[in-house]
Amino acid sequence: MPSDTSAVAAQQDSETSSHQPRFHRLHALWRLRSYLRPYVGRLIFMLFAALAGVGASLAIPLVIREIIDGPIAHRDSKGLVLLGLLAIFLGVTEAFLILVRRWIQSRAVLGLETKIRDDLYEHLQRLPMAFHGGWQSGQLLSRATTDLSVIRRFLGFGLLFLITNVVQLTTVTVLLLRMYWPLGLVVAASAVPIIMLSLRFEKRYIRISRQVQDEQGDLATVIEESAVGIRAIKSFGRRHYIFDIFDEGARQVYATSMEKVRLSSRFWTFLGFVPNVTLAIVLLLGAVAVGWGSLTLGTLVAFTTLMLQLVWPIASLGHILAMAQEAMTAAERVMEVLDTKPTITSGSLELANPKGHLRFEGVSFRFPDDDTDVLRDVWLDVRPGETVAIVGATGSGKTTLTALVPRLFDVTGGRITIDGHDIRDLTLPCLRSIVATAFEEPTLFSMSVRENLTLGRPDATDEEIREALEVAQATFVYDLPWGLDTRIGEQGMALSGGQRQRLALARAVLTKPKILVLDDTLSALDVETEALVEQALRHVLESATGIVVAHRASTVLLADKVALLQNGTITHVGTHHELLEKVPQYRELLAQDADLDAEEVLS
Missing domain, CATH: 1.20.1560.10 (ABC transporter type 1, transmembrane domain)
Structure with a gap:
């Protein structure tokens, strides 16, 4: 809801406008x-x-x-x-x-x-x-x-x-x-x-x-x-x-x-x-x-x-x-x-056969009008077919890090490359055909299930849609009154949080990206459904470079290696077991998972 501050700002804008030259x-x-x-x-x-x-x-x-x-x-x-x-x-x-x-x-x-x-x-x-x-x-x-x-x-x-x-x-x-x-x-x-x-x-x-x-x-x-x-x-x-x-x-x-x-x-x-x-x-x-x-x-x-x-x-x-x-x-x-100039402009480079080799090279980022870096000196190398879980405390910059990959924001320092090319040199359609993102808070539109799913790939066949839905454990859509043609309403409010997340995941999987970014996409799923989704995702991630923001220990196990993000920078990178043995902060973060007790963390 608009705050008193915004109301005052609007009033000030009005007064400023009234004094501007005719x-x-x-x-x-x-x-x-x-x-x-x-x-x-x-x-x-x-x-x-x-x-x-x-x-x-x-x-x-x-x-x-x-x-x-x-x-x-x-x-x-x-x-x-x-x-x-x-x-x-x-x-x-x-x-x-x-x-x-x-x-x-x-x-x-x-x-x-x-x-x-x-x-x-x-x-x-x-x-x-x-x-x-x-x-x-x-x-x-x-x-x-x-x-x-x-x-x-x-x-x-x-x-x-x-x-x-x-x-x-x-x-x-x-x-x-x-x-x-x-x-x-x-x-x-x-x-x-x-x-x-x-x-x-x-x-x-x-x-x-x-x-x-x-x-x-x-x-x-x-x-x-x-x-x-x-x-x-x-x-x-x-x-x-x-x-x-x-x-x-x-x-x-x-x-x-x-x-x-x-x-x-x-x-x-x-x-x-x-x-x-x-x-x-x-x-x-x-x-x-x-x-x-x-x-x-x-x-x-x-x-x-x-x-x-x-x-x-x-x-x-x-x-x-x-x-x-x-x-x-x-x-x-x-x-x-x-008159507002787009600060994120399309490059000119098209990648004919992208492999999906993703690198963060000394990446820093700060929001406009902010004096503090949210991310600083981030280095990370994710090879094609490899999946990295990003783990960190709340506010450490995980979501911001994932938003930089499809250029929802641009880095303010360093660079991000795909197959050795700075992503700022790629055309935006090319970049966003390589990278698909499923967010923790999914956005669904007031249109049919089919239209929501094919948002990133309008030419998808019914068979490909079914495969993506099966990966995301979202085949419940076929039980809706008109199946894929059912209109789900604004923001998908007629669906549960878990159903919306599964549809958003299916939408990302359907694009068959070379780089799949999952921003804590499974947070609203129950344990049983999450296990089924993770099992199906393993097959998808075998052919894609994966970035997975993880809060649950079970989600971490999807990844080949784990990057620990602390205070805006990656401090440790290794396998799940290596970090458990050597990094106390990592053990403490996973121990906070309700599904994992201290003995399991240390085992």
């Missing part, structure tokens, strides 16, 4: 322009249709002026019919152009959003584990969903109407000044307080918009973690406690959103008030001008009709400005991810 935020949105290029033709046609629609809309009041001052004033029925048909034609044309514009607009902006989302997700897959470990999943989720929707709405609606409204405001103002300049000046003067308030509104809206988006990301994290950890929540009877955390976050989002609404409502109320007051003044002064004969009735009707067409552009100004600020903030948040 150019910086606009630049983040501008950098997404490359995604618009495939749709330039459609967008230009859409803009043309929108401007043509505005032109048709503005022409109607001019036709009405001619109708009043011409056929109606002179009782010309023929002219009235012709001008009436022209007004109807203009109205139908405007409606048709709106239909065309919306159809093109929907296809373009939805395609744009999909493309950005695809690139964002693909980029997330390239980023290292260190990045994912430092980010809340809910924050990433909100960027891939909510933020992209905000960008889509602005590029598809806000930006278009920003252009058309500016054109409409300019054109109408010129027409009003040409019709009767005293009233035109009144309308132009009413824009001054609107512009001043808009600038003030923008500064405050930037801060609160970013704050709402960050708080929504925190709330998404709470929801996701609660869904994934539902068993722990229920088993400890902490449903109400977790709900209180969620409720606090939801209320915070509500409070900030209401502050945002109050700010917007005050601004939009003012925008609605000014045009209405201006209209009243125009009608009053216009009626006086008509009475004095300096203005015709048709011109006054056309003037007021055109002026009413300013209400929407002016009233929508606040909404468009709000959308622009939200879009710039959303683009900034998206670019925070897209």
